[in-house]
Amino acid sequence: MNNKFIIVIFGGLGDLAQNKLYPVIYSLYKKYRLLNCTKIISTGRRPNVDKEEFLKILEKSIKTHDDSFFSLFDFVKFDLEKEEEYNHLKNMLSNFKEEEFIFYLATPPTTFETIIKNLGEFLKSFPNKRKIVIEKPFGYNLYSAQKLNQLIKIYFKEEEVYRIDHFLGKETVQNIFGLRFSNIIFEGIWNRNFIDHIQISALEDIGVEGRLGYYDKVGALRDMIQNHLIQILSIVAMEPPCCINEKEIRDEKIKVLKSIREIKREDVPLYAVRGQYEGYLIDENLSQSNTETYAAVKLFIENLRWDGVPFYLRTGKKLKRKETSIIIVFKKIPGLFSKILDCMPQEDIIGFKIAPENKIILSFQLRPLGGSMLSCPVSTSMEWTGPNIEAYETLFMDIIEGDQSLFIRKDEIEKSWEIVQPILDFWKDDPNIPIYPQGSWGPKEAEELIRRDGREWRYIDG
Numbered sequence: 001m002n003n004k005f006i007i008v009i010f011g012g013l014g015d016l017a018q019n020k021l022y023p024v025i026y027s028l029y030k031k032y033r034l035l036n037c038t039k040i041i042s043t044g045r046r047p048n049v050d051k052e053e054f055l056k057i058l059e060k061s062i063k064t065h066d067d068s069f070f071s072l073f074d075f076v077k078f079d080l081e082k083e084e085e086y087n088h089l090k091n092m093l094s095n096f097k098e099e100e101f102i103f104y105l106a107t108p109p110t111t112f113e114t115i116i117k118n119l120g121e122f123l124k125s126f127p128n129k130r131k132i133v134i135e136k137p138f139g140y141n142l143y144s145a146q147k148l149n150q151l152i153k154i155y156f157k158e159e160e161v162y163r164i165d166h167f168l169g170k171e172t173v174q175n176i177f178g179l180r181f182s183n184i185i186f187e188g189i190w191n192r193n194f195i196d197h198i199q200i201s202a203l204e205d206i207g208v209e210g211r212l213g214y215y216d217k218v219g220a221l222r223d224m225i226q227n228h229l230i231q232i233l234s235i236v237a238m239e240p241p242c243c244i245n246e247k248e249i250r251d252e253k254i255k256v257l258k259s260i261r262e263i264k265r266e267d268v269p270l271y272a273v274r275g276q277y278e279g280y281l282i283d284e285n286l287s288q289s290n291t292e293t294y295a296a297v298k299l300f301i302e303n304l305r306w307d308g309v310p311f312y313l314r315t316g317k318k319l320k321r322k323e324t325s326i327i328i329v330f331k332k333i334p335g336l337f338s339k340i341l342d343c344m345p346q347e348d349i350i351g352f353k354i355a356p357e358n359k360i361i362l363s364f365q366l367r368p369l370g371g372s373m374l375s376c377p378v379s380t381s382m383e384w385t386g387p388n389i390e391a392y393e394t395l396f397m398d399i400i401e402g403d404q405s406l407f408i409r410k411d412e413i414e415k416s417w418e419i420v421q422p423i424l425d426f427w428k429d430d431p432n433i434p435i436y437p438q439g440s441w442g443p444k445e446a447e448e449l450i451r452r453d454g455r456e457w458r459y460i461d462g
């Protein structure tokens with residue numbers, strides 16, 4: 001980017017800002033990617049924090065003292081919910097005549113509307129180019145997401161809006177694109193003729209970790225599946241775009257979302273299960289809660305490439321192990337080698353592991369040394385060596401450069417809410433939530449969901 005710009009961070013004292021944004025901004029600074037950045041303005045409301053105190057927080061966040069980096073920063077104290085308090089920020093910004101403004105909303109979603117409205121109003125008198133970055137969760141349901149989009153549209157053009165889904169900044173997720181579209185051997189088999197089903201999982205061994213206020217209102221389906229896992233699904237399933245640009249990539253992703261079979265309210269139990277880990281109420285000091293800490297959903301994409309191939313998406317807390325993965329399970333080989341065996345062949349698999357580490361595995365069948373016949377399962381893997389770029393760094397660079405490919409467009413966000421809305425509605429009226437033991441793989445209902453189809457949940461590391 002050749003133009004000068006400034007960054008304004010709302011929620012500059014929050015967890016995201018301290019643990020992700022400042023370290024990432026510092027990393028970009030050290031790589032000389034912020035040479036055109038004239039100023040970074042952080043905002044916060046805590047009464048005991050002034051600029052001096054803020055710089056101490058910043059130092060702790062980037063784990064070093066760097067005066068020249070610190071000199072880029074200003075700190076403004078104000079309550080984002082109070083209209084009259086935006087004036088100070090407005091005055092500060094009026095000193096920057098040619099800079100593009102990048103506004104980063106690292107605040108709770110309850111503040112998004114007020115910030116957008118106030119910013120939008122005072123920016124009317126500014127000729128500067130602008131971008132607005134909006135964190136997840138974008139909306140609480142379809143209706144609120146549509147409402148937020150309508151508000152944004154009043155003040156910002158779609159090409160100025162960056163809806164973040166940090167999973168899209170992850171190296172392995174982007175490598176799905178690389179593997180699929182740069183290798184002829186994979187493209188030929190990436191369809192219903194060869195693939196039996198696909199599993200996309202985000203499993204955690206930890207609980208809510210201090211985010212109860214947010215999590216108990218939201219639950220696993222909204223927190224992980226509506227956004228991250230459905231986004232991954234769209235990349236796994238999309239057609240190759242005609243060229244590599246943000247419009248074409250996002251056009252292909254939305255086609256996938258539009259092809260997902262609608263789940264009728266009365267059919268929800270056939271397609272989705274939820275659960276709450278045993279002890280959630282005690283851990284979180286709650287007298288009652290129907291919030292799911294586990295959710296699994298089966299989706300079908302009704303198009304030529306995927307018709308009949310189930311996509312199983314699941315996520316949960318306090319499970320046996322952390323694993324974020326995408327597992328492509330191929331159909332069983334028919335004929336001879338399925339009958340004459342040295343050992344049981346399994347389905348061939350391509351697995352993308354996103355966390356805890358980045359790797360791609362390929363499992364297939366091979367004659368064992370000294371064996372008589374094909375085939376025993378073997379697997380080979382490719383792990384990333386070298387610097388692993390933090391997802392937020394990739395996304396921050398894209399924001400600066402104005403590349404929206406890895407950000408969610410208005411129609412995508414609304415469509416993904418539409419997909420999960422019947423499930424949310426059904427669960428809202430159902431008081432019975434299955435309980436699963438901590439340290440397990442989730443509720444038995446989730447096992448049944450996939451077992452009914454003659455399949456089982458897969459894990460990259462066995």
Ligand SMILES: NC(=O)c1ccc[n+]([C@@H]2O[C@H](COP(=O)([O-])OP(=O)(O)OC[C@H]3O[C@@H](n4cnc5c(N)ncnc54)[C@H](OP(=O)(O)O)[C@@H]3O)[C@@H](O)[C@H]2O)c1
Nearest residue numbers: 011013014015016045079080081106107108109135136137
């Ligand atoms: N943390 C993560 O790793 C993560 C990951 C993905 C997405 N996100 C999203 O990022 C956003 C921020 O998350 P977070 O974890 O950083 O939350 P957080 O720790 O609660 O930080 C939010 C910040 O916003 C400030 N704030 C809230 N209301 C305000 C108001 N009226 N006026 C001024 N400041 C106000 C808070 O100020 P006080 O300090 O005074 O309360 C706090 O510093 C959320 O939308 C979240 O869903 C976070």
